[in-house]
Amino acid sequence: MAELLQHLVNGLVLGGTYALLGIGLTLIFGLMNVVNFAHGEFYTLGAYATFAALGLAGAHFFVAVLAAIACGTALGALCELVLLRPLRAESIDTTMLVMIGVWIAMQNGELLIWGGVAKSIPHPFPTAPLVLGPVSIAPLRVFVLVLAAGLIVTAYLLIHTTRLGTAMRATFQDRDTAALMGVRIGRMHTATFAFGSGLAAAAGALLGPVFLAYPSMGDLASLKAFSVVILGGLGNLPGATLGGLLLGVAEEFGAGYVSSGYRDAVGFVIIIVVLLFRPAGLFARSERIG
């Protein structure tokens, strides 16, 4: 029982960051119809930006995390403006290939800058775990969970209470009508991509200190983000949140009770099984994709 609780807590910490990744990707996918294979690279960027801000600029940890999020947002906006905006009329396959190119270029750019050796990101939290009854948890992980939850709530508030969020939802539901109502679709796309990339960078900044930062860390992050999106259903924000938590917990259980070698297979299997049997996601009321 204690072991089960421990796995559950660890899974929720991971799952919170997976939800951040998934929310960003599901927004980009749903609103822009872009399959963003470079999503995980913004996660990597978040981790390395934190590392750089701490090590090179000597910033405080919290400042470094904020800087990483800002960095991801800015690069996301740039990426949309330079690459995706000119291709807006193109098919989903074209933008997908472009994003695959961005993925490879960013990953190898990071490899060139930082080298292949994994970097450990220092953090100011005590390493002694907090013991709460049968469960022990590192203070850093508590911070990760709290900040992830805070960002998820921020995302909800942004989408549901602000003018920008209303315009984004309108664009998602019906782009042409939204454009007729005066929504600037181009701006919505830039905002969505920047926001999604910022969330991915936040996930990287949070998980970077828990694990390590290395250039290919984004590959698995991308795949996990896709599993979350598929679990939750396309463009479904609550679905992505629940999907993220579910994936985190499923991975922890898989690693704990089956075999740690197959931990990352959980995401793959989820993608295959859900797409084959319930392609609209676990939480959809009706089928939305054929």
Added chain:
Amino acid sequence: MSCGAPGTPSRPPAVQSGSAVPAPTIRAVLAALATTAALTLPLWLESPYFLHVVIMAGIFGVLALSLNLLLGYTGQLSLGHAAFFGIGAYASALLTLRLEWSFWLALPGAVALAALAGWLIGRLALKLRGAYFVLVTISFAGVVALVSVNWMELTNGPLGLPGVPAPTLGPWSLRGKRAYYYLVLAAVLLAYLVCRRLVGSRIGRAFVALRENEALAESVGVDVTHYLVLAAVVSAAMAGLAGSLYAHYTRFVSPEVFLFSYTVTMVIMVVAGGKGTLAGPLVGALIFTVLPEALRAVVSWQWQMLAYGVLLVLLVVFLPRGVVPAIAALRNRRAS
């Protein structure tokens, strides 16, 4: 070699003013030159290093042809193609090492196993389209790669399988690069002819019809699932062939055969050469095996991969149809 994309109406022969040599003759002469060059290559290309580059180009040529069948003709992007390549490599290595089969039995065995995997993925995944199909293929490759790392008893895990035997033909060993070159050349030719035969037939027209307008194709009686599964099976079988050739050439197989960069390289070769053309993948394979080797002296491997990414972006933006169709279009424009 036919260069035009199928589906585009064949142009009437251009009226040439001034030039005495008609285009078909030029094409025949070029084809004859290319054939002669390919057949005699080991005789004048002395350096084993260059021969190695050409052999790798051939193996990647088969892979690119295989991916093109799915991506170029049916329009389905498989980002798990390294899985079929890897399955072919592991199957061939294990059949020769553990069961001591001869290469000539292991090769078809590997092809059959890869085809079976292709059939499975085709049956399961081809009711999905676009991004969803891509994701299932990536996940499939991910699972297979994890199995190759974790199933120690079968695959020897991350250490891989050393000592894969070189093929022999009667009393001769095909261990040398020259002999192996001809083996690979035969495989490229076989893959090319299979593609050409398939594409030129009813089946190929069904593929293109599906790519262009699935609903319309279905309404005139094209059995979508049947043809997509067929494309997946043939494509996987060809990737398995390349895998087997790779295993017996490098004589070592490790989980690295499942590296995503192999799949990316195939995609770049097909997109750069011209998807949906027969010559495109081969041209792409040649360019993208020779170019990195040529650049190796100048820049490091990481810069190369960075350049690959940038190049893919540039190609999709500026040359979306690829090199071969671009050349064909240029020639047509000049002719008319």
